[in-house]
Amino acid sequence: MHSSTPPRAVSAVFDDPNLVAHAGLVPVMRLAERCGLSDLVTQKVKLTGTTNGAGAAADSKISSIVAGMAAGADSIDDLRVLRHGAMPTLFGGIRAPSTLGTFLRAFTHGHALQLHAVHRRFLAALAARTPLLPGSGEKAFIDVDSTHKRVYGRTKQGAEYGRFKGIRTLHPLLATVCTPHARPVIAGVRMRRGKAADSRGASKFVSEALATAVESGCTGLRILRADSQFYNAGVIAACHRAGAHFSITTGMNPSIKRAVLGIPNDAWQQISYPTAVPDPETGELISDAEVAEIPEYTAFASRKKAERVTARLIVRRVRDLAKPAVVGEQGELFPVWRYHPFFTDQPAAALRAEREHRHHAVVEQVIADSKAGALAHLPSGHFHANAAWLTLWTMTYNLLRAAGSLASAFHTKATTATLRAHLVQVPARIARSARRITLHLPHNWPWEQAWTHLFDTVHDPPAPA
Template sequence: MVSDAGLVPVLRLAEAAGLYDLLDDQLSVDSANATAKATSVVGGMLAGADSIDDLDLLRHGGMPKLFSGVRSPSTLGAFLRSFTHGHVQQLDAVGGDLLTGLTARVPGLIAGAENVEGFACIDLDDTIREVHGYAKQAAAYGYTGVRGLNIQLATISTPLAAPVIARARLRKGSTASAKGAGRLLAQAISTARTAGVKSRILCRADSAYYGWAFVGTAIRAKTWFSVTARMTKTVTAAIGGINEDAWQPIRYPHAIWEEVEQRWISDAEVAEVPFTAFTGRRKAENVTCRLVVRRVKRLQRLASDGTEQGELFATYRHHAFITNSTLEMVEADQRHRDHAIVEQTIAELKDNALAHLPSGKYSANAAWVSLAVIAFNLARAAAVAADLAKARWATLRRKIIRVAGRIASTSRRHDLHLPIQWPWAYNWETLHAVATAPPNTTT
């Protein structure tokens, strides 16, 4: 018996997308059978492992009959600790190339991006993964006030497809958010193009990335950018110069949570003005663009007796971003607010393989992050192939991967018997069909 029979089609999909060949060709870490060990870590993450000890999930029951080369947690821990910074970069490159293989095998993975008239977004963000203990290398207090390590990542998504991860890296806990943003964005754009994204790309980020490094990279790559503006003197002066009759009311189809006001809002006003960003830099790096501003009326405080006083002057909270897109103003605001989708990816990672950074050695944790990215993209591709495109990683594990199976050996072959009337049998079979189908040779 096995409890994770869904690993069979998922890892067959990985094989069909070229994961094993990529590891053989590009990973030069000084460890015997590195491909088998790296795949063991990825398989354990897909099954729910969030620590090195949890990788023993792959050695229970009849699993050795389904997969050969599965290593013990102690062996895999030593394997991760043998990584250097260069080996982690190799693993990162493998993840980028695997995404290309997955999009070829599962065309709907980045749906809509294959059309020149389509639309795709690359989102950059970072998060702090809290760690404990004094032995964690590079752990420090970051902008959240929590001691941990910083993870920076770039995702690719479209209006029709959930995000996949283009690139990710582990950094010291006290690293500034925008450090290395230009290089990461350039890698993400290159990965997106290689993965078949032919549509227009919009690069989005929050105010932590408001700077020439991010915007300049987007301009050089001939993509659009949309970055939340910091409230500098030039930005506030531009907002103050907007005529009152220029504000256009908008109403959101779904209410939005206003963090500062601690309330839900369903309406706001939008306006835009021409703007030149980064005027403090040399002239060649001044960026002429659009400053789009959304304002939300502040809640009026109640009087001491609990009544609402008459309003003399309305006060507003302003949210501004710069962009070079040609989108209509209201749509530009909507697309920029959709940057929050990257938080979904971060939440899924923290709910799965990145619930912990399991090693005390920095390079081992960096390798763990790169392998988690590979597992995440595999899970996303498997969900699309299984006709569960909206399923998150935890949902895929519950419906497809964690299904009990009984192995029967007949005529020198293994037959895998799955539960009768399994609710998601159709999805499991659909995934298996995609994973075992001949390569798509159409262009």
């Protein structure tokens, strides 16, 4: 590929008021309107009495932030991407970045909780109007995990030196919902200070995530999956109260170690992975392992009887190639194993339960997606402003996933970056005729069919209730 004209034969001028760089925001924000985003904000978010009128027109301000994030903004200043060309013709109520920054800084903890309520109901509306979670009536997985987000500036509230030496972080907690046929969507998030323990507030958070999953149509078998940081009696009790199953990594505490070492050799079943998977401790790729099950293991035995839980302990073991085999008295070689147990009450057979538990790693894709998008920065020095920014990112993430599910089968499982490149960041020129606006988009756009299907679907008259 090379330039088709001499250098001096090309010039550039930013002077066309009828162009837009993100025409895909038209169907995406139309979908948000049809799912009642503005109405939900008006009903739930009450920033009355704030200084300088920051709480006025909260619905327009939140819609502006969501649209900016959908277009790729990862800071407050980047939200000015909405104020170019013909965008004011296509959208009303676009706010300046300075106004939106003042609005976010007006949030308190109570306002952040109000925004969480909007997020939950917005996700339920998206799931009801789009094929966002196919198969949710049969089986759904709720994955809980935490992440550390590095931040800069010593005045940023809540930032602390936590797990990583010399690095100041905030410590968000998030829960996702997925099915065997769908990529995950975000059921809930919480912003926490950098030194917050992984399990802090986990039982309440799990209860809310399970309730959100039901509101989103996950009425069949529900399985909570989590790492060993969430292996505690409170999280399992929350699953029992919600009528859900659990599948939680345990780690090797002394009680579990005794139980694992007592498994007879003939109880281990061979399992081969279709594709090699990374070992969680060494990072090496492994394709073979062995699985065994202890049908009845009582966890939290030192607690009072009401808090003890008896369920299945499923263990996967892999050869530890980093350590040499042990030579016995008669010259035999005894392999050295690493054990990875998890505690579960789900009804699937041991091999299938182990495969499904390993799929908990899908939540890491969401975390990576966030840090490549709107969470590349937590832009404010105010803790609750960053908490609101985090929740608004989750709403944007779910909105783009819903738009992708309406566009095509390929975009149902595409990443957010791909959805943005294919469906949102489409240049267009507008033309007015008979009080109608026509978008003239690029000829031979590779994803024209998917974009057109999304556009036509969200602009069709709504189906009768």
